[in-house]
Amino acid sequence: xxxxxxxxxxxxxxxxxxxxxxxxxxxxxxxxxxxxxxxxxxxxxxxxxxxxxxxxxxxxxxxxxxxxxxxxxxxxxxxxxxxxxxxxxxxxxxxxxxxxxxxxxxxxxxxxxxxxxxxxxxxxxxxxxxxxxxxxxxxxxxxxxxxxxxxxxxxxxxxxxxxxxxxxxxxxxxxxxxxxxxxxxxxxxxxxxxxxxxxxxxxxxxxxxxxxxxxxxxxxxxxxxxxxxxxxxxxxxxxxxxxxxxxxxxxxxxxxxxxxxxxxxxxxxxxxxxxxxxxxxxxxxxxxxxxxxxxxxxxxxxxxxxxxxxxxxxxxxxxxxxxxxxxxxxxxxxxxxxxxxxxxxxxxxxxxxxxxxxxxxxxxxxxxxxxxxxxxxxxxxxxxxxxxxxxxxxxxxxxxxxxxxxxxxxxxxxxxxxxxxxxxxxxxxxxxxxxxx
Amino acid sequence: xxxxxxxxxxxxxxxxxxxxxxxxxxxxxxxxxxxxxxxxxxxxxxxxxxxxxxxxxxxxxxxxxxxxxxxxxxxxxxxxxxxxxxxxxxxxxxxxxxxxxxxxxxxxxxxxxxxxxxxxxxxxxxxxxxxxxxxxxxxxxxxxxxxxxxxxxxxxxxxxxxxxxxxxxxxxxxxxxxxxxxxxxxxxxxxxxxxxxxxxxxxxxxxxxxxxxxxxxxxxxxxxxxxxxxxxxxxxxxxxxxxxxxxxxxxxxxxxxxxxxxxxxxxxxxxxxxxxxxxxxxx
Numbered sequence: 001x002x003x004x005x006x007x008x009x010x011x012x013x014x015x016x017x018x019x020x021x022x023x024x025x026x027x028x029x030x031x032x033x034x035x036x037x038x039x040x041x042x043x044x045x046x047x048x049x050x051x052x053x054x055x056x057x058x059x060x061x062x063x064x065x066x067x068x069x070x071x072x073x074x075x076x077x078x079x080x081x082x083x084x085x086x087x088x089x090x091x092x093x094x095x096x097x098x099x100x101x102x103x104x105x106x107x108x109x110x111x112x113x114x115x116x117x118x119x120x121x122x123x124x125x126x127x128x129x130x131x132x133x134x135x136x137x138x139x140x141x142x143x144x145x146x147x148x149x150x151x152x153x154x155x156x157x158x159x160x161x162x163x164x165x166x167x168x169x170x171x172x173x174x175x176x177x178x179x180x181x182x183x184x185x186x187x188x189x190x191x192x193x194x195x196x197x198x199x200x201x202x203x204x205x206x207x208x209x210x211x212x213x214x215x216x217x218x219x220x221x222x223x224x225x226x227x228x229x230x231x232x233x234x235x236x237x238x239x240x241x242x243x244x245x246x247x248x249x250x251x252x253x254x255x256x257x258x259x260x261x262x263x264x265x266x267x268x269x270x271x272x273x274x275x276x277x278x279x280x281x282x283x284x285x286x287x288x289x290x291x292x293x294x295x296x297x298x299x300x301x302x303x304x305x306x307x308x309x310x311x312x313x314x315x316x317x318x319x320x321x322x323x324x325x326x327x328x329x330x331x332x333x334x335x336x337x338x339x340x341x342x343x344x345x346x347x348x349x350x351x352x353x354x355x356x357x358x359x360x361x362x363x364x365x366x367x368x369x370x371x372x373x374x375x376x377x378x379x380x381x382x383x384x385x386x387x388x389x390x391x392x393x394x395x396x397x398x399x400x401x402x403x404x405x406x407x408x409x410x411x412x413x414x415x416x417x418x419x420x421x422x423x424x425x426x427x428x429x430x431x432x433x434x435x436x437x
Numbered sequence: 438x439x440x441x442x443x444x445x446x447x448x449x450x451x452x453x454x455x456x457x458x459x460x461x462x463x464x465x466x467x468x469x470x471x472x473x474x475x476x477x478x479x480x481x482x483x484x485x486x487x488x489x490x491x492x493x494x495x496x497x498x499x500x501x502x503x504x505x506x507x508x509x510x511x512x513x514x515x516x517x518x519x520x521x522x523x524x525x526x527x528x529x530x531x532x533x534x535x536x537x538x539x540x541x542x543x544x545x546x547x548x549x550x551x552x553x554x555x556x557x558x559x560x561x562x563x564x565x566x567x568x569x570x571x572x573x574x575x576x577x578x579x580x581x582x583x584x585x586x587x588x589x590x591x592x593x594x595x596x597x598x599x600x601x602x603x604x605x606x607x608x609x610x611x612x613x614x615x616x617x618x619x620x621x622x623x624x625x626x627x628x629x630x631x632x633x634x635x636x637x638x639x640x641x642x643x644x645x646x647x648x649x650x651x652x653x654x655x656x657x658x659x660x661x662x663x664x665x666x667x668x669x670x671x672x673x674x675x676x677x678x679x680x681x682x683x684x685x686x687x688x689x690x691x692x693x694x695x696x697x698x699x700x701x702x703x704x705x706x707x708x709x710x711x712x713x714x715x716x717x718x719x720x
Binding site: 133134139142150153187188190194198201206213216 | 680681684685688691692695696698699701702703705706708709710712713
C-alpha cells in the first residue's frame with residue numbers, strides 16, 4: 001500500500017521518457033562489443049570453424065558452454081518468476097519482472113550459440129525436414145521452441161496490466177508511436193472483474209506451465225549429454241543436477257540485475273535489502289543442493305574406479321584445477337558463508353557473491369563439456385597434437401562478449417519500454433488507485 | 438595440383454615460417470610373395486615443425502651396383518607417402534642376390550631435393566594349411582634365390598604370424614624355421630572371421646639385416662563365423678527407421694498438453710480483447 005500512495009508511475013516516468021548521457025554511452029559501448037562479435041562472426045563464416053579452437057577431437061567449446069549457461073539462466077528466470085507468481089509471494093513484486101525479462105532475453109540469446117557451433121548452417125532446415133524423434137537433439141529443438149512460445153505468452157500476460165496503465169496515463173511524455181503501441185498491446189484491458197478473472201486464470205496456468213516446461217526442457221538439455229556413454233556425462237542425476245545448477249545461476253543473475261537497476265534507476269525505495277536477502281536465501285538453498293549433486297556425481301565416479309572416469313577426475317584435478325576449485329568449492333561455499341551468516345548479509349556482499357557464483361557456474365559448464373571431450377574412450381590415431389586439447393580463440397571470446405552485450409542491451413531496451421518494477425498487482429490486488437495520480 | 442605441405446595454416450602462424458625448408462625422405466621396403474613394395478615418405482622440416490609434403494613426384498630405382506633400373510614414379514599422398522609395387526622377378530641383383538633401392542625427389546624452387554636408399558635381398562614366405570589329428574596346422578616356408586636363380590631355404594629365422602583386425606595386426610604366434618626353412622604352428626580355434634569364417638593370415642620376417650621386411654599371405658576359412666546383430670524391433674538407434682512407440686506417444690501427449698494450455702491462454706487474451714469493447718478506459 002505504501003507503493004500505491006507514492007504513485008510508482010510518476011517515479012518511473014523518467015526511466016521511460018528519456019535516456020541520460022551515461023545511458024547513451026552505455027548503449028554505444030554495448031553496440032561496440034556487439035560489433036566486435038559481428039566481425040568475429042564474419043571471420044568464422046568466411047574462414048570456417050578453423051578460426052575457433054574447436055577441432056575433430058574437441059568438437060564443442062565455449063559456444064556450447066554459453067548455450068548451456070544462457071539456457072540455464074532463462075529457465076531459472078522462468079522457474080523463479082513462475083514460482084513467485086504461483087505462490088503469491090508477498091515480496092515478489094519489485095523483482096518478478098526482472099526474472100521474466102531474464103527468461104525471455106536469455107532464451108533468445110542461448111540458441112544463437114548453438115547455431116555458432118554448426119558448421120553447415122545452410123542445412124539447418126534439415127533438422128526439421130528430416131528430424132528423427134529418437135534423437136535427443138530433436139527433443140531439444142522441440143523443447144526450446146515450445147519453451148520460447150510459452151515464455152512469451154507468460155511475459156505478455158504479466159505485462160498486460162502495465163501496458164494498459166501506460167496506455168491510459170496521459171502525463172507520460174512519449175512519442176505517438178509508443179502510445180499507439182501500448183494501446184495495441186494492451187488489448188483494451190480496463191481491469192473489469194471479468195477481464196481480471198480471465199487474466200489471472202491465464203497467468204496462473206502459464207505460470208504453472210513455464211515452471212514444468214523449464215524443468216523438462218533443461219532436463220532434455222542434460223539428457224543430450226547423459227544419454228551418451230562419455231566419461232563424465234553418462235550420469236542418471238544429470239537432469240536434476242542441470243536444473244538445480246540452472247536455477248542457482250539464474251538466482252545469481254537476478255541478484256546482479258537487481259543491484260544494477262537499483263543503482264541506475266534509483267530504486268532503493270522499491271528494491272530493498274529484504275529482497276536481496278530473500279533471493280540470497282534462495283541462492284543459499286540452491287548452493288547446498290548444487291554442492292550435494294556435484295559431490296554425489298563425482299563421488300560415485302571416483303569410487304567406481306572405472307578407467308575413463310578415473311582419467312577424467314585426474315584431468316580435472318590437474319589441467320582444470322582452478323576452474324574445478326572455483327566452480328565446485330568456492331562457488332558452493334561462498335554463498336553458504338555470506339548469506340548463511342546473518343552479519344555478512346549486506347547488499348554488496350550478496351551481489352559480489354552472486355558475481356562469483358555466475359563465474360563459478362559458467363566454469364562448471366566448461367569443465368563438464370571440455371575435459372570429457374579431451375578424454376575420449378578410443379585412442380586417437382593420426383591426430384595432430386594441437387587438436388587434442390581445446391583452447392578458445394579470440395573469435396569465440398568476442399562472440400561470447402557479444403552475447404553478454406546483447407543480453408545487457410536487450411535488458412536496457414526492455415527497461416525503457418516498460419517499467420522494471422510492475423506498476424500493478426494481480427489476483428485482485430490491482431485497483432485503479434494503485435496508479436492514479 | 439601444386440606441391441604443398443599439409444596444415445599450411447598452422448605453419449604460417451609459427452615463428453619458424455621464415456626458416457629455410459629442409460626436405461627429408463625415408464624409404465621402407467616390404468617383400469611379398471611375387472613383388473616388392475616400396476614406400477617413400479617425404480617430409481619438410483622448417484624450424485621446429487615437420488610437415489608432410491603432398492603431390493610431390495618420387496622416382497624409385499633399383500640397382501645391383503652396375504645396372505640401375507627405373508622402377509617407376511609415384512606422387513606423395515596426404516601423409517607424404519609415395520607407394521610403388523614392382524615384380525621381384527625383374528629386379529637387378531648383385532652376386533649375393535642383394536638389390537639397392539633408391540627413392541628420389543628432385544626438388545623445386547621451394548623445396549630442396551631429397552633421397553633415401555635401402556638394400557635387401559628378395560625372399561618369399563609361403564603359407565600352407567592342413568588338418569592333422571583334428572588339429573589345424575599352419576605350415577610356413579621361407580625361401581631366397583641363390584646365385585643360379587633357384588629357390589633355396591632360409592634356415593633358422595623367426596617368422597611372426599598375424600591376423601588383420603580393425604585397427605592393427607593381431608599377433609597369434611611365432612614360428613622358428615628349421616634347416617629346411619620350414620616351421621609349423623597349431624592354429625587357434627576361436628578367432629572371429631568374416632560371415633563365411635574366412636581369415637587372412639599373414640606371416641612376416643621383420644627388420645632382418647639381410648632380407649628387410651618379408652611377408653607372405655593366405656586366406657583360410659578357419660575363423661568363427663561372424664554374426665551380424667540385427668535389431669528385430671525398432672530401438673533407440675539413430676539408424677532405425679522409426680522411433681519406439683512409447684517415445685512417440687509420450688512426446689505427442691506432452692506436446693498436446695502443453696500446447697493446449699497455450700491455446701487456452703491465448704483464448705483468454707482474445708476474450709479480454711472482446712470484453713474491452715463494452716468497457717471504459719482504466720482512468
